[in-house]
Amino acid sequence: MGLMPKRVKHRKEQKGVIRGNATRGNTVSFGEYGLQSLQRGWISARQIEAGRVAATHFMAGEGKLWIRIFPHKPVSKKPAETRMGKGKGEVELWVACVKPGTILYEVGGLPETVAKDALVRTAHKLPVKVRFVSRRQAI
Numbered sequence: 001m002g003l004m005p006k007r008v009k010h011r012k013e014q015k016g017v018i019r020g021n022a023t024r025g026n027t028v029s030f031g032e033y034g035l036q037s038l039q040r041g042w043i044s045a046r047q048i049e050a051g052r053v054a055a056t057h058f059m060a061g062e063g064k065l066w067i068r069i070f071p072h073k074p075v076s077k078k079p080a081e082t083r084m085g086k087g088k089g090e091v092e093l094w095v096a097c098v099k100p101g102t103i104l105y106e107v108g109g110l111p112e113t114v115a116k117d118a119l120v121r122t123a124h125k126l127p128v129k130v131r132f133v134s135r136r137q138a139i
Helices: 045-059 112-123
Strands: 033-037 041-044 064-067 073-077 090-098 103-108 130-134
Touching: 033 112, 041 045, 045 064, 045 090, 045 103, 045 112, 103 112, 112 130
Parallel strands: none
Antiparallel strands: 033 103, 033 130, 041 090, 064 103, 073 090
C-alpha cells in the first residue's frame, strides 16, 4: 500500500471541516522552489504518490524532491448498493487535509526552468489549485 500511518489511535474519523489558512508549513524550507496550495481540500495518498512519480521522472536523477504533506486522515466508504444502517463503512483511503498556503512539494538543486516544469507536471496530478513559489532571499 502507499502512504499511510504505521499505526493510529482510532481506525475511523469523522469528516470534519477545514477552516482558515495554513500558519505552519507555509514557507519553502528545504529546497529552492515549491508548490503552494491556493485551495483547501483533501489530497489522497495516491495523488501524492502520482505527483512524486511525475516530478522524479522529469528530474531524471538530478536535484532533490521533498514531499511536505502526509496522509494522516482515514476516509471510510460503504460498499455500492448497500442498504442504510449497519454502521460506518471500512477505511477506503488515506488523505492529507490541505489549507490554502500549505507547501505541498519542494525541489532543490535544479535551475528554475527545470524546477518549474517538474512542479507543473506534479500540479496536474493534484485536485487543488496551486502556484509555483521560490524561497525568499534575505537582503
